[in-house]
Amino acid sequence: MAETKVLTEFYHLPEYQTLAGYKAKGGYETLPKALKMQPQAIIDEVKASGLRGRGGAGFPTGMKWGFLPKNGEPRYLLCNADEGEPGTFKDRMMMERAPHQLIEGMIISAFAVGSHKGYIYVRGEYVFPIECLNKAIKEAYDAGLLGKNILGSGFDFDLDVYRGAGAYICGEETGMISSLEGLKGQPKLKPPFPAVQGYLRKPTIVNNVETLAAVTYIVKDGAQTYRKHGTEKSAGTKLFSVSGNVAKPGNYEVPLGYPLLDLINKECGGMKPGRKLKAIIPGGSSAPVLTAEECAKANLDYESLAGLGTMLGSGAVIVMDDSQCMVDMLGVLTHFYAHESCGQCTPCREGTGWLNKILHSILEGRGRLQDIDLLVKVADNMKGKTICALSDAAALPVLSFVTKFRDEFEFYVREGRSKVKGTTYAEMHH
Protein backbone atom coordinates (compact mmCIF):
# COMPACT_ATOMS: atom_id res chain seq x y z
CA MET A 1 0.00 0.00 0.00
CA ALA A 2 1.01 3.59 -0.43
CA GLU A 3 -0.52 7.02 -0.53
CA THR A 4 -3.96 6.94 -2.19
CA LYS A 5 -4.74 10.37 -3.50
CA VAL A 6 -8.47 10.76 -3.78
CA LEU A 7 -8.72 14.29 -2.43
CA THR A 8 -5.15 15.45 -2.87
CA GLU A 9 -4.30 14.22 -6.36
CA PHE A 10 -3.71 17.69 -7.80
CA TYR A 11 -2.48 19.53 -4.74
CA HIS A 12 1.00 19.87 -6.22
CA LEU A 13 -0.36 22.05 -9.05
CA PRO A 14 -0.32 25.78 -8.18
CA GLU A 15 -3.09 26.46 -10.72
CA TYR A 16 -5.41 24.08 -8.86
CA GLN A 17 -6.17 26.98 -6.51
CA THR A 18 -7.94 28.84 -9.31
CA LEU A 19 -11.31 28.17 -10.86
CA ALA A 20 -9.74 27.54 -14.27
CA GLY A 21 -7.13 25.18 -12.85
CA TYR A 22 -9.70 23.32 -10.78
CA LYS A 23 -12.04 22.98 -13.76
CA ALA A 24 -9.19 21.75 -15.95
CA LYS A 25 -8.90 18.74 -13.66
CA GLY A 26 -12.60 17.94 -13.62
CA GLY A 27 -13.62 20.38 -10.92
CA TYR A 28 -17.29 21.45 -10.82
CA GLU A 29 -18.21 18.55 -13.13
CA THR A 30 -19.95 16.78 -10.26
CA LEU A 31 -22.07 19.78 -9.30
CA PRO A 32 -24.49 19.68 -12.29
CA LYS A 33 -24.94 15.95 -11.74
CA ALA A 34 -25.72 16.53 -8.07
CA LEU A 35 -28.16 19.34 -8.80
CA LYS A 36 -30.15 16.96 -11.01
CA MET A 37 -30.38 14.36 -8.23
CA GLN A 38 -32.99 14.25 -5.51
CA PRO A 39 -31.48 15.70 -2.32
CA GLN A 40 -32.45 12.55 -0.44
CA ALA A 41 -30.58 10.47 -3.02
CA ILE A 42 -27.38 12.41 -2.19
CA ILE A 43 -27.93 11.89 1.53
CA ASP A 44 -28.49 8.17 0.89
CA GLU A 45 -25.31 7.99 -1.17
CA VAL A 46 -23.31 9.69 1.59
CA LYS A 47 -24.85 7.31 4.13
CA ALA A 48 -23.98 4.34 1.93
CA SER A 49 -20.41 5.56 1.53
CA GLY A 50 -19.78 5.19 5.26
CA LEU A 51 -18.18 8.66 5.35
CA ARG A 52 -17.46 9.70 8.93
CA GLY A 53 -16.73 13.22 10.08
CA ARG A 54 -13.07 14.01 9.55
CA GLY A 55 -12.81 16.70 12.21
CA GLY A 56 -12.28 14.43 15.16
CA ALA A 57 -15.46 12.83 16.41
CA GLY A 58 -15.88 10.45 13.47
CA PHE A 59 -19.66 10.63 13.51
CA PRO A 60 -21.34 9.23 10.35
CA THR A 61 -21.97 12.22 8.07
CA GLY A 62 -25.10 10.92 6.35
CA MET A 63 -26.65 10.10 9.71
CA LYS A 64 -25.92 13.62 10.96
CA TRP A 65 -27.63 15.05 7.89
CA GLY A 66 -30.58 12.75 8.55
CA PHE A 67 -31.21 14.42 11.91
CA LEU A 68 -32.44 17.60 10.23
CA PRO A 69 -36.14 18.24 10.75
CA LYS A 70 -38.20 17.48 7.69
CA ASN A 71 -40.07 20.79 7.60
CA GLY A 72 -39.00 23.68 5.42
CA GLU A 73 -37.35 25.85 8.08
CA PRO A 74 -34.32 27.87 7.00
CA ARG A 75 -31.21 25.89 7.78
CA TYR A 76 -27.51 26.57 7.70
CA LEU A 77 -24.47 24.68 6.53
CA LEU A 78 -21.45 25.52 8.60
CA CYS A 79 -17.98 24.37 7.57
CA ASN A 80 -15.71 23.81 10.54
CA ALA A 81 -12.34 25.19 9.46
CA ASP A 82 -11.21 26.14 12.95
CA GLU A 83 -8.53 23.44 12.99
CA GLY A 84 -7.23 24.17 16.48
CA GLU A 85 -6.29 20.67 17.56
CA PRO A 86 -2.51 20.68 18.08
CA GLY A 87 -0.81 18.57 15.44
CA THR A 88 -3.49 19.13 12.80
CA PHE A 89 -2.76 21.07 9.62
CA LYS A 90 -4.66 19.25 6.89
CA ASP A 91 -7.57 21.66 6.42
CA ARG A 92 -5.19 24.55 6.03
CA MET A 93 -3.55 22.76 3.09
CA MET A 94 -6.90 22.09 1.49
CA MET A 95 -8.03 25.72 1.83
CA GLU A 96 -4.76 27.02 0.44
CA ARG A 97 -4.30 24.58 -2.42
CA ALA A 98 -7.82 23.50 -3.33
CA PRO A 99 -10.37 26.05 -2.10
CA HIS A 100 -12.78 25.24 -4.94
CA GLN A 101 -12.82 21.62 -3.86
CA LEU A 102 -14.28 22.73 -0.54
CA ILE A 103 -16.70 25.12 -2.22
CA GLU A 104 -18.00 22.46 -4.62
CA GLY A 105 -18.40 20.03 -1.72
CA MET A 106 -20.29 22.67 0.21
CA ILE A 107 -22.68 23.51 -2.64
CA ILE A 108 -23.50 19.83 -3.16
CA SER A 109 -23.90 19.27 0.59
CA ALA A 110 -26.07 22.39 0.93
CA PHE A 111 -28.30 21.16 -1.88
CA ALA A 112 -28.60 17.77 -0.17
CA VAL A 113 -29.58 19.21 3.20
CA GLY A 114 -31.69 22.05 1.81
CA SER A 115 -29.55 24.93 3.01
CA HIS A 116 -29.36 28.25 1.20
CA LYS A 117 -26.76 29.88 3.41
CA GLY A 118 -23.36 28.58 4.43
CA TYR A 119 -20.43 29.84 6.42
CA ILE A 120 -16.86 28.65 6.50
CA TYR A 121 -15.68 29.36 10.04
CA VAL A 122 -11.91 29.69 9.82
CA ARG A 123 -9.57 30.13 12.76
CA GLY A 124 -8.42 33.73 12.98
CA GLU A 125 -4.72 33.05 12.52
CA TYR A 126 -5.29 31.51 9.09
CA VAL A 127 -5.10 34.82 7.25
CA PHE A 128 -3.68 33.34 4.05
CA PRO A 129 -6.21 30.48 3.82
CA ILE A 130 -8.96 33.06 4.35
CA GLU A 131 -7.58 35.10 1.44
CA CYS A 132 -7.49 31.97 -0.73
CA LEU A 133 -11.09 31.12 0.16
CA ASN A 134 -12.38 34.65 -0.41
CA LYS A 135 -10.71 34.77 -3.80
CA ALA A 136 -12.19 31.41 -4.78
CA ILE A 137 -15.65 32.35 -3.50
CA LYS A 138 -15.59 35.49 -5.63
CA GLU A 139 -14.57 33.43 -8.67
CA ALA A 140 -17.42 31.02 -7.96
CA TYR A 141 -19.98 33.83 -7.66
CA ASP A 142 -18.73 35.40 -10.88
CA ALA A 143 -19.12 32.06 -12.65
CA GLY A 144 -22.67 31.51 -11.39
CA LEU A 145 -21.62 28.65 -9.15
CA LEU A 146 -22.79 30.45 -6.02
CA GLY A 147 -25.73 32.75 -5.44
CA LYS A 148 -29.11 32.61 -7.11
CA ASN A 149 -30.22 29.84 -9.46
CA ILE A 150 -26.91 27.97 -9.55
CA LEU A 151 -26.25 26.62 -13.07
CA GLY A 152 -29.91 27.23 -13.91
CA SER A 153 -31.02 24.60 -11.41
CA GLY A 154 -33.28 26.87 -9.38
CA PHE A 155 -31.12 26.21 -6.32
CA ASP A 156 -29.78 29.23 -4.41
CA PHE A 157 -26.79 29.10 -2.07
CA ASP A 158 -24.79 31.91 -0.54
CA LEU A 159 -21.44 31.27 1.05
CA ASP A 160 -19.37 33.44 3.33
CA VAL A 161 -16.17 33.16 5.34
CA TYR A 162 -16.21 34.01 9.04
CA ARG A 163 -12.90 34.71 10.75
CA GLY A 164 -12.61 33.41 14.31
CA ALA A 165 -10.36 35.09 16.86
CA GLY A 166 -8.15 32.52 18.51
CA ALA A 167 -10.10 30.19 20.77
CA TYR A 168 -9.52 26.43 20.54
CA ILE A 169 -12.96 25.69 21.87
CA CYS A 170 -14.56 27.25 18.79
CA GLY A 171 -13.62 24.02 17.03
CA GLU A 172 -16.38 22.33 19.04
CA GLU A 173 -19.52 22.66 16.95
CA THR A 174 -21.74 24.39 19.49
CA GLY A 175 -18.84 26.64 20.57
CA MET A 176 -18.41 27.55 16.92
CA ILE A 177 -22.09 28.39 16.60
CA SER A 178 -21.90 30.58 19.72
CA SER A 179 -18.92 32.38 18.23
CA LEU A 180 -20.69 32.91 14.91
CA GLU A 181 -23.60 34.37 16.85
CA GLY A 182 -21.23 36.96 18.30
CA LEU A 183 -20.95 35.39 21.73
CA LYS A 184 -18.06 33.98 23.71
CA GLY A 185 -17.31 30.70 21.94
CA GLN A 186 -18.65 28.58 24.75
CA PRO A 187 -20.19 25.19 23.95
CA LYS A 188 -23.84 24.51 24.66
CA LEU A 189 -25.54 21.52 26.20
CA LYS A 190 -26.74 18.88 23.75
CA PRO A 191 -29.53 18.03 23.04
CA PRO A 192 -30.84 19.93 21.24
CA PHE A 193 -28.20 19.09 18.66
CA PRO A 194 -27.28 21.72 16.07
CA ALA A 195 -29.11 19.77 13.36
CA VAL A 196 -32.29 20.62 15.25
CA GLN A 197 -31.34 23.91 16.89
CA GLY A 198 -28.08 25.51 15.79
CA TYR A 199 -27.08 28.90 14.44
CA LEU A 200 -29.73 31.45 15.46
CA ARG A 201 -31.66 28.47 16.86
CA LYS A 202 -32.28 27.20 13.32
CA PRO A 203 -31.30 23.73 12.07
CA THR A 204 -27.58 23.73 11.30
CA ILE A 205 -25.22 21.14 9.93
CA VAL A 206 -21.59 21.48 10.98
CA ASN A 207 -19.05 19.47 8.98
CA ASN A 208 -15.27 19.56 8.74
CA VAL A 209 -13.43 20.84 5.62
CA GLU A 210 -12.19 17.39 4.66
CA THR A 211 -15.63 15.82 5.16
CA LEU A 212 -17.33 18.33 2.86
CA ALA A 213 -14.66 17.95 0.20
CA ALA A 214 -15.12 14.17 0.27
CA VAL A 215 -18.83 14.52 -0.53
CA THR A 216 -18.01 15.57 -4.10
CA TYR A 217 -16.05 12.38 -4.69
CA ILE A 218 -18.79 10.22 -3.24
CA VAL A 219 -21.40 11.81 -5.53
CA LYS A 220 -19.03 11.69 -8.50
CA ASP A 221 -17.94 8.07 -8.31
CA GLY A 222 -20.62 6.57 -6.09
CA ALA A 223 -20.56 5.24 -2.58
CA GLN A 224 -19.30 1.81 -3.53
CA THR A 225 -16.26 3.21 -5.33
CA TYR A 226 -15.45 5.31 -2.28
CA ARG A 227 -15.88 2.25 -0.11
CA LYS A 228 -13.16 0.44 -2.04
CA HIS A 229 -10.77 2.44 0.10
CA GLY A 230 -10.50 1.84 3.79
CA THR A 231 -12.15 -0.77 5.96
CA GLU A 232 -15.76 -1.80 6.35
CA LYS A 233 -16.42 0.46 9.34
CA SER A 234 -13.87 3.12 8.44
CA ALA A 235 -14.46 3.77 4.76
CA GLY A 236 -12.49 5.95 2.38
CA THR A 237 -9.19 7.74 2.58
CA LYS A 238 -8.05 10.16 5.23
CA LEU A 239 -5.56 12.96 5.39
CA PHE A 240 -3.04 12.45 8.14
CA SER A 241 -0.96 15.36 9.37
CA VAL A 242 2.33 13.99 10.61
CA SER A 243 4.54 16.17 12.76
CA GLY A 244 7.30 15.81 15.30
CA ASN A 245 10.56 13.92 15.08
CA VAL A 246 10.19 12.20 11.70
CA ALA A 247 12.40 12.69 8.66
CA LYS A 248 9.61 14.02 6.40
CA PRO A 249 6.69 15.52 8.29
CA GLY A 250 3.69 16.59 6.23
CA ASN A 251 0.19 15.72 5.10
CA TYR A 252 -0.33 12.25 3.65
CA GLU A 253 -3.54 10.79 2.28
CA VAL A 254 -3.85 7.05 2.87
CA PRO A 255 -6.75 4.61 3.04
CA LEU A 256 -8.22 4.18 6.49
CA GLY A 257 -6.83 1.02 8.04
CA TYR A 258 -3.29 1.85 6.86
CA PRO A 259 -0.64 0.59 9.30
CA LEU A 260 0.63 3.43 11.48
CA LEU A 261 4.26 2.37 11.22
CA ASP A 262 4.03 2.19 7.42
CA LEU A 263 2.94 5.81 7.44
CA ILE A 264 5.95 6.69 9.58
CA ASN A 265 8.51 4.53 7.82
CA LYS A 266 7.37 4.64 4.19
CA GLU A 267 5.66 8.00 3.70
CA CYS A 268 7.55 9.98 6.33
CA GLY A 269 10.97 8.41 5.75
CA GLY A 270 11.20 7.02 9.27
CA MET A 271 12.75 8.71 12.26
CA LYS A 272 15.55 11.26 12.04
CA PRO A 273 19.02 9.72 11.68
CA GLY A 274 20.24 7.99 14.80
CA ARG A 275 16.96 8.26 16.67
CA LYS A 276 14.42 5.64 17.72
CA LEU A 277 10.66 5.88 17.92
CA LYS A 278 9.50 6.37 21.49
CA ALA A 279 5.81 7.27 21.29
CA ILE A 280 3.07 8.55 19.01
CA ILE A 281 -0.05 10.53 19.69
CA PRO A 282 -2.17 9.26 16.78
CA GLY A 283 -5.14 11.62 16.57
CA GLY A 284 -4.31 15.12 17.74
CA SER A 285 -3.09 16.25 21.13
CA SER A 286 -6.20 15.06 22.94
CA ALA A 287 -5.71 11.43 21.95
CA PRO A 288 -4.05 9.05 24.40
CA VAL A 289 -0.41 8.38 23.56
CA LEU A 290 0.82 5.03 22.21
CA THR A 291 4.15 3.48 23.11
CA ALA A 292 6.46 2.30 20.31
CA GLU A 293 5.38 -1.29 20.99
CA GLU A 294 1.71 -0.36 20.70
CA CYS A 295 2.39 1.58 17.48
CA ALA A 296 3.51 -1.64 15.84
CA LYS A 297 -0.02 -3.02 16.32
CA ALA A 298 -1.90 0.10 15.28
CA ASN A 299 -3.79 0.63 12.06
CA LEU A 300 -5.12 4.05 11.17
CA ASP A 301 -8.82 3.46 11.46
CA TYR A 302 -11.40 4.27 14.12
CA GLU A 303 -11.78 0.72 15.40
CA SER A 304 -8.13 -0.33 15.53
CA LEU A 305 -7.13 2.75 17.47
CA ALA A 306 -10.13 2.49 19.81
CA GLY A 307 -9.02 -1.09 20.47
CA LEU A 308 -5.69 0.28 21.67
CA GLY A 309 -7.44 2.74 23.97
CA THR A 310 -6.81 5.78 21.82
CA MET A 311 -8.51 7.47 18.87
CA LEU A 312 -8.16 8.53 15.27
CA GLY A 313 -9.41 12.03 16.08
CA SER A 314 -8.45 14.61 13.50
CA GLY A 315 -5.72 12.41 12.01
CA ALA A 316 -2.87 14.38 13.55
CA VAL A 317 -0.01 11.99 14.14
CA ILE A 318 2.52 13.49 16.56
CA VAL A 319 5.74 11.52 16.66
CA MET A 320 8.23 11.54 19.53
CA ASP A 321 11.70 10.04 19.45
CA ASP A 322 13.84 8.68 22.25
CA SER A 323 15.34 12.09 23.04
CA GLN A 324 12.02 13.44 24.30
CA CYS A 325 11.07 13.76 27.96
CA MET A 326 7.47 12.69 28.47
CA VAL A 327 7.06 14.79 31.61
CA ASP A 328 8.12 17.86 29.68
CA MET A 329 5.81 17.04 26.75
CA LEU A 330 2.85 16.47 29.04
CA GLY A 331 3.62 19.83 30.60
CA VAL A 332 3.17 21.42 27.16
CA LEU A 333 -0.21 19.75 26.78
CA THR A 334 -1.54 20.55 30.25
CA HIS A 335 -0.56 24.19 29.74
CA PHE A 336 -2.46 24.22 26.47
CA TYR A 337 -5.69 22.81 27.87
CA ALA A 338 -5.57 25.05 30.95
CA HIS A 339 -5.13 28.02 28.60
CA GLU A 340 -7.97 26.99 26.32
CA SER A 341 -10.68 25.90 28.76
CA CYS A 342 -13.62 28.21 28.21
CA GLY A 343 -14.24 28.31 31.96
CA GLN A 344 -17.87 27.36 31.78
CA CYS A 345 -17.78 23.99 33.60
CA THR A 346 -16.09 23.68 36.98
CA PRO A 347 -14.44 20.25 36.44
CA CYS A 348 -12.76 21.62 33.31
CA ARG A 349 -11.95 25.14 34.49
CA GLU A 350 -10.49 23.97 37.79
CA GLY A 351 -9.26 20.57 36.61
CA THR A 352 -7.20 21.78 33.66
CA GLY A 353 -5.58 24.46 35.81
CA TRP A 354 -4.91 21.99 38.59
CA LEU A 355 -3.32 19.43 36.26
CA ASN A 356 -1.11 22.15 34.83
CA LYS A 357 -0.02 23.36 38.27
CA ILE A 358 0.83 19.84 39.45
CA LEU A 359 2.75 19.11 36.27
CA HIS A 360 4.74 22.30 36.46
CA SER A 361 5.53 21.83 40.13
CA ILE A 362 7.02 18.46 39.16
CA LEU A 363 8.90 20.01 36.25
CA GLU A 364 10.27 22.74 38.49
CA GLY A 365 11.56 20.20 41.00
CA ARG A 366 8.89 20.75 43.64
CA GLY A 367 6.93 17.57 42.99
CA ARG A 368 6.03 14.87 45.51
CA LEU A 369 5.56 11.21 44.66
CA GLN A 370 1.89 11.41 45.65
CA ASP A 371 1.44 14.13 42.98
CA ILE A 372 1.66 11.44 40.31
CA ASP A 373 -1.38 9.69 41.73
CA LEU A 374 -3.05 13.04 42.25
CA LEU A 375 -2.67 13.74 38.52
CA VAL A 376 -4.47 10.48 37.79
CA LYS A 377 -7.18 11.19 40.35
CA VAL A 378 -7.87 14.71 39.05
CA ALA A 379 -7.89 13.53 35.44
CA ASP A 380 -10.21 10.66 36.30
CA ASN A 381 -12.62 13.11 37.89
CA MET A 382 -12.73 15.31 34.81
CA LYS A 383 -13.91 12.72 32.32
CA GLY A 384 -17.47 12.88 31.07
CA LYS A 385 -18.54 15.56 33.52
CA THR A 386 -18.70 18.65 31.34
CA ILE A 387 -20.73 20.18 28.54
CA CYS A 388 -18.13 19.47 25.86
CA ALA A 389 -15.16 17.17 25.42
CA LEU A 390 -12.36 19.62 26.28
CA SER A 391 -12.21 18.25 29.80
CA ASP A 392 -11.78 14.71 28.47
CA ALA A 393 -9.28 16.02 25.94
CA ALA A 394 -7.16 17.34 28.79
CA ALA A 395 -7.58 14.29 30.99
CA LEU A 396 -6.83 11.53 28.47
CA PRO A 397 -3.25 12.55 27.62
CA VAL A 398 -2.49 12.88 31.34
CA LEU A 399 -3.79 9.40 32.12
CA SER A 400 -1.98 7.79 29.20
CA PHE A 401 1.35 9.59 29.69
CA VAL A 402 1.44 8.88 33.42
CA THR A 403 0.36 5.26 33.06
CA LYS A 404 2.66 4.35 30.20
CA PHE A 405 5.73 6.37 31.18
CA ARG A 406 5.36 6.37 34.95
CA ASP A 407 9.04 5.64 35.51
CA GLU A 408 9.92 9.00 33.94
CA PHE A 409 7.50 10.83 36.23
CA GLU A 410 8.81 9.04 39.34
CA PHE A 411 12.42 9.73 38.36
CA TYR A 412 11.62 13.40 37.79
CA VAL A 413 10.00 13.72 41.23
CA ARG A 414 12.83 11.91 43.00
CA GLU A 415 15.71 13.63 41.21
CA GLY A 416 14.19 16.95 40.22
CA ARG A 417 15.40 16.50 36.66
CA SER A 418 14.50 14.67 33.49
CA LYS A 419 15.40 11.01 33.23
CA VAL A 420 15.87 11.35 29.48
CA LYS A 421 17.59 14.71 29.18
CA GLY A 422 19.39 14.60 32.52
CA THR A 423 18.65 18.28 33.07
CA THR A 424 16.15 20.38 35.00
CA TYR A 425 13.26 22.18 33.32
CA ALA A 426 15.05 25.51 33.66
CA GLU A 427 18.18 24.10 32.05
CA MET A 428 16.12 22.59 29.26
CA HIS A 429 14.38 25.78 28.21
CA HIS A 430 15.98 28.89 29.60
Added chain:
Amino acid sequence: MFKLSEQGLANVKKELARYEAKESAIIPSLYIAQKENNGFITPDIIRHLSQVMEIPEARINEVFKFYTMFNQEPVGKYHVQVCTNISCALEGGREMASHICKELGVKLNEVTADGRFTVSKVECLGSCGTAPMMQVNDTYHEKLTPESAMNLLRGMR
Protein backbone atom coordinates in the same frame (compact mmCIF):
# COMPACT_ATOMS: atom_id res chain seq x y z
CA MET B 1 -11.11 59.36 22.68
CA PHE B 2 -10.81 56.77 19.90
CA LYS B 3 -12.90 57.11 16.80
CA LEU B 4 -12.91 54.87 13.76
CA SER B 5 -11.76 56.42 10.50
CA GLU B 6 -14.39 57.14 7.88
CA GLN B 7 -13.42 53.94 6.08
CA GLY B 8 -13.36 51.97 9.34
CA LEU B 9 -16.81 53.21 10.22
CA ALA B 10 -18.11 52.25 6.79
CA ASN B 11 -16.59 48.80 7.20
CA VAL B 12 -18.21 48.27 10.60
CA LYS B 13 -21.57 49.32 9.16
CA LYS B 14 -21.05 46.92 6.28
CA GLU B 15 -20.40 44.11 8.77
CA LEU B 16 -23.54 45.05 10.72
CA ALA B 17 -25.60 44.69 7.56
CA ARG B 18 -24.12 41.32 6.65
CA TYR B 19 -25.59 39.17 9.38
CA GLU B 20 -29.08 38.29 10.51
CA ALA B 21 -27.93 38.88 14.10
CA LYS B 22 -25.97 42.11 14.40
CA GLU B 23 -23.94 40.62 17.28
CA SER B 24 -22.23 38.44 14.66
CA ALA B 25 -20.50 41.64 13.57
CA ILE B 26 -18.72 42.09 16.92
CA ILE B 27 -15.67 39.96 16.08
CA PRO B 28 -15.19 41.48 12.58
CA SER B 29 -15.63 44.98 14.04
CA LEU B 30 -13.09 44.37 16.79
CA TYR B 31 -10.61 43.34 14.08
CA ILE B 32 -11.30 46.57 12.18
CA ALA B 33 -10.85 48.71 15.30
CA GLN B 34 -7.74 46.85 16.45
CA LYS B 35 -6.10 47.42 13.10
CA GLU B 36 -6.85 51.13 13.26
CA ASN B 37 -5.42 51.38 16.77
CA ASN B 38 -1.99 49.88 16.02
CA GLY B 39 -2.86 46.39 17.15
CA PHE B 40 -4.68 46.67 20.46
CA ILE B 41 -8.07 47.43 21.94
CA THR B 42 -8.79 49.97 24.69
CA PRO B 43 -11.92 50.66 26.79
CA ASP B 44 -12.40 53.75 24.61
CA ILE B 45 -12.68 51.54 21.56
CA ILE B 46 -15.25 49.31 23.21
CA ARG B 47 -17.29 52.40 24.12
CA HIS B 48 -17.09 53.75 20.60
CA LEU B 49 -18.04 50.42 19.02
CA SER B 50 -20.93 50.15 21.45
CA GLN B 51 -22.27 53.49 20.23
CA VAL B 52 -21.73 52.72 16.56
CA MET B 53 -23.15 49.20 16.74
CA GLU B 54 -25.87 49.94 19.28
CA ILE B 55 -24.79 46.93 21.30
CA PRO B 56 -24.10 47.24 25.06
CA GLU B 57 -20.45 47.72 26.04
CA ALA B 58 -20.56 44.68 28.31
CA ARG B 59 -21.69 42.53 25.41
CA ILE B 60 -18.75 43.64 23.25
CA ASN B 61 -16.37 43.46 26.18
CA GLU B 62 -17.13 39.82 26.94
CA VAL B 63 -16.31 38.88 23.36
CA PHE B 64 -13.15 41.01 23.35
CA LYS B 65 -11.87 39.40 26.56
CA PHE B 66 -12.63 35.84 25.46
CA TYR B 67 -10.56 35.70 22.28
CA THR B 68 -6.78 35.75 22.37
CA MET B 69 -6.31 37.54 19.06
CA PHE B 70 -7.57 40.79 20.50
CA ASN B 71 -4.76 42.46 22.38
CA GLN B 72 -5.41 44.20 25.65
CA GLU B 73 -1.98 45.86 25.76
CA PRO B 74 0.04 47.74 23.14
CA VAL B 75 2.14 45.62 20.81
CA GLY B 76 5.10 46.47 18.64
CA LYS B 77 4.91 47.24 14.95
CA TYR B 78 5.72 43.56 14.44
CA HIS B 79 3.93 41.12 16.69
CA VAL B 80 6.11 38.03 16.71
CA GLN B 81 4.11 35.02 17.84
CA VAL B 82 6.17 31.90 18.33
CA CYS B 83 4.31 28.62 18.52
CA THR B 84 5.34 26.55 21.52
CA ASN B 85 2.70 23.84 21.38
CA ILE B 86 3.63 20.20 21.15
CA SER B 87 4.76 19.80 17.53
CA CYS B 88 6.81 22.99 17.65
CA ALA B 89 8.07 22.13 21.15
CA LEU B 90 9.36 18.80 19.80
CA GLU B 91 11.37 20.72 17.22
CA GLY B 92 12.69 23.51 19.44
CA GLY B 93 9.95 26.17 19.36
CA ARG B 94 10.39 27.10 23.02
CA GLU B 95 14.13 27.50 22.70
CA MET B 96 13.54 29.64 19.62
CA ALA B 97 11.21 31.95 21.56
CA SER B 98 13.81 32.31 24.32
CA HIS B 99 16.53 33.02 21.74
CA ILE B 100 14.47 35.73 20.04
CA CYS B 101 13.67 37.43 23.35
CA LYS B 102 17.32 37.32 24.38
CA GLU B 103 18.50 38.74 21.06
CA LEU B 104 15.90 41.51 21.12
CA GLY B 105 16.54 42.23 24.79
CA VAL B 106 12.92 41.86 25.91
CA LYS B 107 10.78 39.62 28.03
CA LEU B 108 7.74 37.89 26.56
CA ASN B 109 4.89 40.26 25.71
CA GLU B 110 7.02 43.38 26.21
CA VAL B 111 7.50 45.91 23.43
CA THR B 112 11.11 46.56 22.41
CA ALA B 113 12.43 50.00 23.26
CA ASP B 114 12.27 51.07 19.61
CA GLY B 115 8.61 50.00 19.40
CA ARG B 116 9.29 47.50 16.65
CA PHE B 117 8.72 44.11 18.23
CA THR B 118 6.59 42.26 20.73
CA VAL B 119 7.36 38.58 21.20
CA SER B 120 4.64 36.24 22.45
CA LYS B 121 4.34 32.53 22.86
CA VAL B 122 1.19 31.15 21.28
CA GLU B 123 -0.60 27.86 21.09
CA CYS B 124 -0.76 25.72 17.98
CA LEU B 125 -1.00 27.68 14.72
CA GLY B 126 -1.48 24.72 12.39
CA SER B 127 2.09 24.65 11.06
CA CYS B 128 2.99 21.46 12.84
CA GLY B 129 4.61 19.79 9.84
CA THR B 130 6.86 22.78 9.24
CA ALA B 131 7.87 23.37 12.86
CA PRO B 132 9.24 25.39 14.45
CA MET B 133 7.44 28.47 13.24
CA MET B 134 6.44 31.99 14.09
CA GLN B 135 3.72 34.31 12.88
CA VAL B 136 4.78 37.93 12.34
CA ASN B 137 1.63 40.03 12.10
CA ASP B 138 -0.41 38.10 9.52
CA THR B 139 2.40 36.11 7.92
CA TYR B 140 3.59 32.62 8.79
CA HIS B 141 7.32 31.84 8.73
CA GLU B 142 8.04 28.13 8.92
CA LYS B 143 10.87 25.60 9.24
CA LEU B 144 12.92 28.08 11.23
CA THR B 145 16.00 27.87 13.35
CA PRO B 146 16.69 30.40 16.10
CA GLU B 147 19.22 32.03 13.78
CA SER B 148 17.01 32.10 10.67
CA ALA B 149 14.18 33.55 12.76
CA MET B 150 16.44 36.35 13.99
CA ASN B 151 17.72 37.00 10.49
CA LEU B 152 14.14 37.48 9.32
CA LEU B 153 13.38 39.85 12.17
CA ARG B 154 16.55 41.87 11.64
CA GLY B 155 15.36 42.53 8.11
CA MET B 156 12.12 44.10 9.33
CA ARG B 157 12.17 47.86 9.69
